Amino acid sequence: MANDYAYTLRWLPGNHHTYEVSLQTEATKGKYTDFKLPVWRPGRYFEQDFAASVTRFQAMDAAGNTLSWQKTDKSTWRVENPRKGDITIRYHFYANTQDAGSCYVDDKMVYFNGHNLLMYKDAAYLLPCTLTVPQWPEGWPVATALRHDVATKTFYAQDYHELVDSPTILSPSLKSFGFDYQGHTYHLHFQADKQLDEAFISPFRENVKKIVAEQVAIFGEVPFEGDYHFIYWLVPFRIHHAVEHSKSAMFCKPATVAETPQSLSELNGITSHEFWHVWNVKSIRPAALWPYDYSHPQYTSLHWFTEGVTEYMSNLILVRAGLLPQDNYLDLLTRTWAGLDNKPVYAEVSPSQSSWDSWLARSLYMPDHLRNSYYPLGDRVGFLLDMRLRKLTGQDKCLDDVFRYLYTTYYKQGKGVPEDGVEKACETLTGISFASFFRTYVHSPAPVDYAAILKPMGLKLEESREEPSRQGADKIGLMGLQTIQEGYQYIAEVERGSPAFEAGVSDGELLLMVDGINALEYNWEPLEPGKKVELMLGNGTDKPRLAKVKYEKESLPIRYELKGVGQAEWKDRWLSSQAAH
Numbered sequence: 001m002a003n004d005y006a007y008t009l010r011w012l013p014g015n016h017h018t019y020e021v022s023l024q025t026e027a028t029k030g031k032y033t034d035f036k037l038p039v040w041r042p043g044r045y046f047e048q049d050f051a052a053s054v055t056r057f058q059a060m061d062a063a064g065n066t067l068s069w070q071k072t073d074k075s076t077w078r079v080e081n082p083r084k085g086d087i088t089i090r091y092h093f094y095a096n097t098q099d100a101g102s103c104y105v106d107d108k109m110v111y112f113n114g115h116n117l118l119m120y121k122d123a124a125y126l127l128p129c130t131l132t133v134p135q136w137p138e139g140w141p142v143a144t145a146l147r148h149d150v151a152t153k154t155f156y157a158q159d160y161h162e163l164v165d166s167p168t169i170l171s172p173s174l175k176s177f178g179f180d181y182q183g184h185t186y187h188l189h190f191q192a193d194k195q196l197d198e199a200f201i202s203p204f205r206e207n208v209k210k211i212v213a214e215q216v217a218i219f220g221e222v223p224f225e226g227d228y229h230f231i232y233w234l235v236p237f238r239i240h241h242a243v244e245h246s247k248s249a250m251f252c253k254p255a256t257v258a259e260t261p262q263s264l265s266e267l268n269g270i271t272s273h274e275f276w277h278v279w280n281v282k283s284i285r286p287a288a289l290w291p292y293d294y295s296h297p298q299y300t301s302l303h304w305f306t307e308g309v310t311e312y313m314s315n316l317i318l319v320r321a322g323l324l325p326q327d328n329y330l331d332l333l334t335r336t337w338a339g340l341d342n343k344p345v346y347a348e349v350s351p352s353q354s355s356w357d358s359w360l361a362r363s364l365y366m367p368d369h370l371r372n373s374y375y376p377l378g379d380r381v382g383f384l385l386d387m388r389l390r391k392l393t394g395q396d397k398c399l400d401d402v403f404r405y406l407y408t409t410y411y412k413q414g415k416g417v418p419e420d421g422v423e424k425a426c427e428t429l430t431g432i433s434f435a436s437f438f439r440t441y442v443h444s445p446a447p448v449d450y451a452a453i454l455k456p457m458g459l460k461l462e463e464s465r466e467e468p469s470r471q472g473a474d475k476i477g478l479m480g481l482q483t484i485q486e487g488y489q490y491i492a493e494v495e496r497g498s499p500a501f502e503a504g505v506s507d508g509e510l511l512l513m514v515d516g517i518n519a520l521e522y523n524w525e526p527l528e529p530g531k532k533v534e535l536m537l538g539n540g541t542d543k544p545r546l547a548k549v550k551y552e553k554e555s556l557p558i559r560y561e562l563k564g565v566g567q568a569e570w571k572d573r574w575l576s577s578q579a580a581h
Contacts, residue, residue: 001404004128005160010131010135015109017096023119024088025127027081033078034122035089038164038294041115042281044101045241045303045358050116051075053094060088069143076122093481094116100167100233100241100252109171109191110136111233113243113250114164115294125291127338129157129216136170142560143189143231143245144168161292167231167243177201179209185227192234196258201263210321211272215279217578218400219407230271234258242270244277268323272314278312279403281306283411290416291430297359304351304442305422308378313399320577330577333383334560336376337450342557344496345370350445367415367507368479368493380448386574387453388434389426395573398427406428454562455488461564462561472524473511475502476533476549481511481519488512488538489519503549505537512536512544527551 003026010020027033037051049075059067059077062085069079079087095103095112103206104111110133123126131146136153146155146166157163169191178187188205190196208230216222229248234255242251251274257266281289288300300306315332318324324332340346349357354374386399405425409416418424423442426434440446452460474480477498481491489511494501514522514537527533531551538544564571 005120005130005163007114007129007131009131011095011105011110011134012092014105017094017105019093019095019103019105019112019117020090020197021093021117021119022090025121026087027087028121028124030081031212032078032080033087034072035073035119036241036295037119037121038115039075040294041101041113041243041298042081042165042289042292043277043298045360046361047297049074050518053116055092055094057089057091060090062086062088064243065536069226077119079191082143086388089119091119098237098252098477099239100250101243102449108173108511109169110140111167111169111191111566113167114160116365118164120160120294122295123293125160128160129160129163131155131157133170137172139172140172141174141176142168142170143174143187143191143229145227145229145245146536162246164294165245166248168246169231179205181209181212182216184224187227187229189229189231190234191232192255193236193257193552194234194258199261200258204264204267207265207321207323208266208271210323211268211275211317214317214321214578215272215275216436219279219404223278223407223411226502228278230275232267239491240270242274244274246278246282248275249274255455265323269315269319272317273310276310276314276317277306279407279411280310283402284406286509287416287418290359296300299356300358301355301419302422303376304374304381306378308351308375308380309385309399309563311375311379312382313403316575318384319575322577326571326575330459330562336379337448338560339379341447343372345372346377347445347447349377351441352380352443363399369496369507375457381441383449384453385426385437387457388437389430390570391456392430394401397568398574400578401429402426434580457574458568459571462563464529464559464561465557475527478505479510484510484518487520489520499551500535500547503535503548505535505549508539510538510540511545512538512547 006024008022012018012020016246037054039049041048051111057077059069059079061082062066067080067082067087069077072078079089095105101113103113103116106142132154134153142148144166146157146168148155166170171191172190172504173190173193175196176187176189177326179187186208188208203544224247231248232251232253232256234253236255238254242249243278251270253267257263286300286302286306289298314322315329319326319329349372351374354372382399389397389399400424402422405428406417406421410421423438454460477495477497477500478491480492482492484490491505491507491509494505494507511519513561515534529551531547535547535549536544
């Protein structure tokens with residue numbers, strides 16, 4: 001056979017939740033061929049080790065004779081080459097994860113993401129691929145960006161990258177509709193147990209069309225040929241998860257979003273975010289991720305831009321498209337800022353450092369009080385950067401222009417964005433140095449001077465502190481108390497800056513008594529600001545000690561509110577529709 005990948009996908013009866021995968025391909029030169037499964041996937045920048053779901057691996061030559069193999073690391077199977085002919089490998093993959101980036105199979109649904117499921121020869125990403133699904137039931141609809149032939153039950157991809165970048169669902173309950181816009185068809189697929197009627201379909205289709213129009217207007221084109229697929233999986237539990245792809249986006253949301261036309265609009269924000277990724281990260285991609293290498297981490301300090309600024313732009317686009325009222329949007333911004341300013345870790349971790357350290361996100365050694373996210377950090381930097389550009393150029397340049405510049409300068413030239421590429425783009429567009437801005441707001445956790453930034457827009461930020469809606473021991477900063485067999489409570493985390501922390505209480509201590517009452521029986525609810533409580537603490541070995549904690553009003557979290565003070569034309573220009581220009 002030609003040097004390509006020929007996959008076959010089968011599955012066991014539904015309650016096994018197990019795929020049977022086979023791959024036929026040429027052996028590489030030498031004594032052996034290494035087959036790998038990705039250790040991570042684009043869109044989630046930490047190691048997920050999909051190989052943990054693999055069992056029953058075996059390898060055969062063209063005549064069906066068994067070939068020797070051994071694992072050389074956690075995600076590599078080294079197979080002894082046959083004397084002649086192709087190699088076929090086979091394995092089982094357990095697929096029972098319901099989210100937007102994994103695999104699932106039962107009697108009612110076949111769903112797969114190739115990054116999880118499909119092995120490849122070491123570093124051989126550019127080979128043509130076919131994927132045949134012999135068990136594809138007659139009449140089952142499909143949602144996928146892959147070219148496919150229903151008659152032969154076969155999918156086609158130009159290379160491994162395209163194959164694994166195309167989530168696919170086969171299901172009898174799949175419903176699809178869509179619309180055409182500027183020469184492309186946009187498909188909206190819903191995998192849901194309930195029937196979606198026109199009361200849901202029509203308004204949502206119009207919403208997505210407005211989102212697409214607003215985003216396309218910024219760039220003037222889309223970076224893909226043919227159709228695009230929005231794939232929504234509605235499940236009977238609470239989840240908010242989505243993953244971007246080059247010609248599709250996969251969403252997993254609770255079925256309650258389809259209860260009313262108003263609840264269906266909850267999909268607007270996440271839809272806008274994932275579609276913006278068509279440009280930002282799938283096209284405008286950090287050079288460190290160009291091309292993708294799924295065998296090991298690829299480090300970049302730019303996820304504050306790829307994800308966080310995407311969040312900023314996707315919400316701004318909803319305002320411009322008329323899908324998010326301006327006041328609601330301003331409230332959304334201030335809640336993001338307050339969330340950052342209320343959590344001490346964000347005074348220690350910069351947006352660029354948070355991006356680089358994404359690969360540590362699942363470390364057991366990362367305590368809760370150090371967990372951070374480049375999403376809200378980058379969201380705020382996006383706003384700050386947009387305002388800086390507008391102020392320096394009298395609104396002649398803005399963040400839209402930065403994206404257009406990166407798109408034409410890097411993606412259209414077939415290369416990725418260097419680590420300083422965003423900063424250099426701002427300097428090229430304005431002729432002014434942005435070194436101080438990036439040093440202050442991207443590469444350090446410096447506090448933000450909101451007043452100086454908001455004043456030119458005719459806005460000011462009012463700060464207040466309100467009683468948080470906390471219950472129990474959370475009020476004084478004892479987070480996640482866990483009852484243990486001995487009848488005490490284990491303190492999993494003490495919130496930094498809280499009354500308990502200031503009183504010297506530590507993570508990992510045991511809470512024995514509160515005000516002389518057994519900790520399990522103490523009623524925290526009457527606790528009011530100004531109240532003092534005495535904690536008896538232990539660690540299992542030393543003599544118990546006392547800590548006196550005062551629940552003070554001054555420790556309550558910050559709340560922000562944006563107020564207008566004039567110069568409304570600034571705000572209007574910022575929030576005005578690009579599609580109408």
